[in-house]
Amino acid sequence: MANCKPTTTGNVNLAVEVAGMRMKNPMLTASGTFGFGEEFADFIDLEQLGGFIVKGTTLEPREGNPYPRMAETPSGMLNAVGLQNKGVDHFISEIYPRIKDLDTNILVNVSGARIEDYVAVAEKLALLDRIPAIEVNISCPNVKQGGMAFGTTTEGAAAVTSAIRKAWPRTLIVKLSPNVTSIADIAKAAEGAGADSVSLINTLMGMAVDVERRRPCLSTVTGGLSGAAVRPVAVRMVWQVAKAVKIPVIGLGGISSGRDAIEFMLAGARAVQIGTANFIDPQVTVKAIEWMADWCVRHGVSDINDIVGEI
Amino acid sequence: MGKKQIFDAKITANHALSERYSMLTLQLPESVGEMKVLPGQFVEIRVTDSPSTYLRRPISICDYDNMTRVMTLLIRRAGEGTCHLCDLPEGSAVDIVGPLGNGFSIPPEGSSALLAGGGIGVAPLMLLGKRMKEAGVKPTFLLGARTASEILLLEEFSSIGDVAISTDDGSAGEKGYAADNSALSKHYDIVCTCGPKPMMVGIARNARRNGSPCEVSLENLMACGLGACLCCVEPTLKGNLRACVEGPVFNTDMLLWDL
Ligand SMILES: Cc1cc2nc3c(=O)[nH]c(=O)nc-3n(C[C@H](O)[C@H](O)[C@H](O)COP(=O)(O)OP(=O)(O)OC[C@H]3O[C@@H](n4cnc5c(N)ncnc54)[C@H](O)[C@@H]3O)c2cc1C
Ligand SMILES: Cc1cc2nc3c(=O)[nH]c(=O)nc-3n(C[C@H](O)[C@H](O)[C@H](O)COP(=O)(O)O)c2cc1C
Ligand code: FES
Numbered sequence: 027m028a029n030c031k032p033t034t035t036g037n038v039n040l041a042v043e044v045a046g047m048r049m050k051n052p053m054l055t056a057s058g059t060f061g062f063g064e065e066f067a068d069f070i071d072l073e074q075l076g077g078f079i080v081k082g083t084t085l086e087p088r089e090g091n092p093y094p095r096m097a098e099t100p101s102g103m104l105n106a107v108g109l110q111n112k113g114v115d116h117f118i119s120e121i122y123p124r125i126k127d128l129d130t131n132i133l134v135n136v137s138g139a140r141i142e143d144y145v146a147v148a149e150k151l152a153l154l155d156r157i158p159a160i161e162v163n164i165s166c167p168n169v170k171q172g173g174m175a176f177g178t179t180t181e182g183a184a185a186v187t188s189a190i191r192k193a194w195p196r197t198l199i200v201k202l203s204p205n206v207t208s209i210a211d212i213a214k215a216a217e218g219a220g221a222d223s224v225s226l227i228n229t230l231m232g233m234a235v236d237v238e239r240r241r242p243c244l245s246t247v248t249g250g251l252s253g254a255a256v257r258p259v260a261v262r263m264v265w266q267v268a269k270a271v272k273i274p275v276i277g278l279g280g281i282s283s284g285r286d287a288i289e290f291m292l293a294g295a296r297a298v299q300i301g302t303a304n305f306i307d308p309q310v311t312v313k314a315i316e317w318m319a320d321w322c323v324r325h326g327v328s329d330i331n332d333i334v335g336e337i
Numbered sequence: 338m339g340k341k342q343i344f345d346a347k348i349t350a351n352h353a354l355s356e357r358y359s360m361l362t363l364q365l366p367e368s369v370g371e372m373k374v375l376p377g378q379f380v381e382i383r384v385t386d387s388p389s390t391y392l393r394r395p396i397s398i399c400d401y402d403n404m405t406r407v408m409t410l411l412i413r414r415a416g417e418g419t420c421h422l423c424d425l426p427e428g429s430a431v432d433i434v435g436p437l438g439n440g441f442s443i444p445p446e447g448s449s450a451l452l453a454g455g456g457i458g459v460a461p462l463m464l465l466g467k468r469m470k471e472a473g474v475k476p477t478f479l480l481g482a483r484t485a486s487e488i489l490l491l492e493e494f495s496s497i498g499d500v501a502i503s504t505d506d507g508s509a510g511e512k513g514y515a516a517d518n519s520a521l522s523k524h525y526d527i528v529c530t531c532g533p534k535p536m537m538v539g540i541a542r543n544a545r546r547n548g549s550p551c552e553v554s555l556e557n558l559m560a561c562g563l564g565a566c567l568c569c570v571e572p573t574l575k576g577n578l579r580a581c582v583e584g585p586v587f588n589t590d591m592l593l594w595d596l
Contacts, residue, residue, distance in 0.1 A: 058566065058567075059561070059565060059566060060565055061563070061564055061565035065561075065563045065564045065565040066563070066565070068340050068341040068342070069341065069343060081567075089576060089577050090567065090570070090577060093557065093558075093570060093571070093572075094558055095558075095567070095568045095570070096558055096560050096566070096568035097558075098389075098390075098391055098392050099391075100389060100391070101391050102391060103391065103392060103560055105560070105566070105568060107566065107567045107568060110567045110570065110577060253391060254391070302560075304561070304565070305392060305393070305560050305561040305562075305563075305565070305566065306383065306391070306392065306393060307343075307383075308343060308434065308563065309343060
């Protein structure tokens with residue numbers, strides 16, 4: 027991969043490595059919030075990112091859930107998009123050729139309703155040499171017959187992880203659901219089944235009611251909460267998981283600035299993702315990277331890896 | 338489509354047009370350059386200082402002058418975010434992303450066009466009417482409102498084309514819904530409409546009956562406005578399309594509405 031030239035500001039090294047995937051800096055964008063990267067190309071230079079994760083991809087095309095699919099909540103939002111996507115074959119033939127030569131890491135978020143579907147998607151993606159890692163969504167709370175079951179039990183998480191492990195030769199990231207009693211136990215199960223890294227958190231299950239219409243705001247009644255509102259929950263979970271596993275942890279959930287990203291790294295994250303905050307400021311990622319470099323200078327940190335899990 | 342930008346614009350005037358509507362005049366910075374704006378496009382505005390407005394608010398571009406970089410926005414007090422915008426003092430800066438979305442079609446010179454707006458839906462029709470006039474199309478405006486005092490920008494619309502009016506209480510123009518106005522009883526080369534959904538459905542039905550092509554501007558709830566989140570989708574013959582990229586303007590032949 028050509029994407030290893032580190033971001034250096036003065037003497038600070040921001041480059042990190044997640045289980046074989048080398049990144050210029052710890053900044054990724056979260057699946058489902060960044061399209062295929064192209065949607066943000068007018069606002070930022072995508073090559074300044076450590077990488078970006080394209081939207082949840084399934085074996086077959088999916089139309090997703092009916093409208094309304096989102097509701098704003100205090101410092102956050104609920105979504106019930108329901109994995110609308112055109113399927114992995116469309117990604118491979120139409121999208122991948124357009125973005126593959128970018129000098130950054132392009133990750134695909136893989137979703138499925140059955141283990142065979144996850145495996146089939148991973149096998150197809152394994153043929154693309156510019157995809158250094160996949161992130162397996164075992165936690166999307168929107169799809170009734172979908173990922174929820176895998177992500178909420180240790181057995182389910184282990185089963186899907188070990189099946190994909192056989193089909194995917196490069197970095198395998200398992201994305202965890204926060205809607206569980208002990209996220210550290212699920213993380214350990216994924217680690218034991220061959221995951222190279224875990225990312226967390228996916229959205230928290232939530233609900234909002236339109237009191238004038240006396241109806242749920244979302245067509246699906248419940249949906250996934252994201253944005254600044256979830257950040258303290260996410261920091262806590264990253265801290266717990268980082269203590270429980272040896273593989274690198276990728277932290278996300280409400281990150282809206284460089285300050286927030288540093289908070290996650292101190293709590294144990296090797297890399298971070300920004301999701302919903304991209305909607306509010308489409309340049310938030312590159313601003314956060316700059317802020318992180320300045321923070322390192324102010325704190326006399328010469329290598330950002332030194333602060334990971336300091337807490 | 339032109340490049341999307343993010344910039345701070347300065348409010349140079351804020352006029353209350355009625356109790357519920359305000360018109361903001363914004364000076365855009367030099368950095369936006371020759372920004373290409375299509376009639377029907379919108380901007381996403383960040384509303385700060387208000388705890389319940391986390392996401393940006395989509396607002397149609399009412400008018401834009403490329404030479405002076407002056408933009409006007411028409412805003413209806415719907416909730417906290419829009420009230421905050423209506424109350425911003427002159428001189429304040431607003432954080433804007435845009436222009437976003439597609440635009441209405443401009444028919445060939447000499448065509449007939451009906452531009453129907455209900456309530457706040459008249460906003461995009463100002464720039465649309467001006468661009469049509471420049472293209473040699475004389476538009477007829479159909480303005481719908483609850484009552485005479487809420488007919489917005491009547492003078493400005495009258496200087497561009499003919500104006501037909503409907504009010505719910507009959508205090509101006511014809512009494513009743515815009516969708517029932519007699520201006521809709523003939524064929525046009527294009528009918529463009531923006532407003533509450535029941536009104537747009539009524540207008541689209543009439544247009545279809547008279548063999549007129551019809552374009553509607555949708556106000557689906559949006560999160561990103563950039564095509565990334567898939568929250569704003571509208572079911573169409575081509576599947577779920579994003580109102581913020583493939584829309585907000587759709588030809589009604591594409592939609593699954595019951596016309
Ligand atoms: C493409 C597009 C163009 C628009 N153009 C204009 C415009 O030119 N002028 C204008 O005043 N408004 C316009 N709107 C509607 C405007 O975005 C909403 O009224 C605004 O987001 C409400 O925010 P709020 O904080 O004031 O109210 P909230 O407290 O968020 O909501 C108040 C009420 O408004 C409704 N609402 C929220 N978001 C929307 C929405 N996107 N569309 C319709 N209703 C909504 C809510 O359901 C609620 O009933 C447009 C919307 C879209 C999608
Ligand atoms: C509109 C939307 C769509 C999402 N789609 C996906 C998805 O397809 N796959 C996935 O693993 N996570 C998805 N997520 C979850 C995010 O990737 C992320 O885990 C979550 O939003 C928390 O991060 P944030 O607070 O920074 O947004 C989605 C989130 C949002 C808001
Ligand atoms: S609002 Fe996000 S895709 Fe349209």
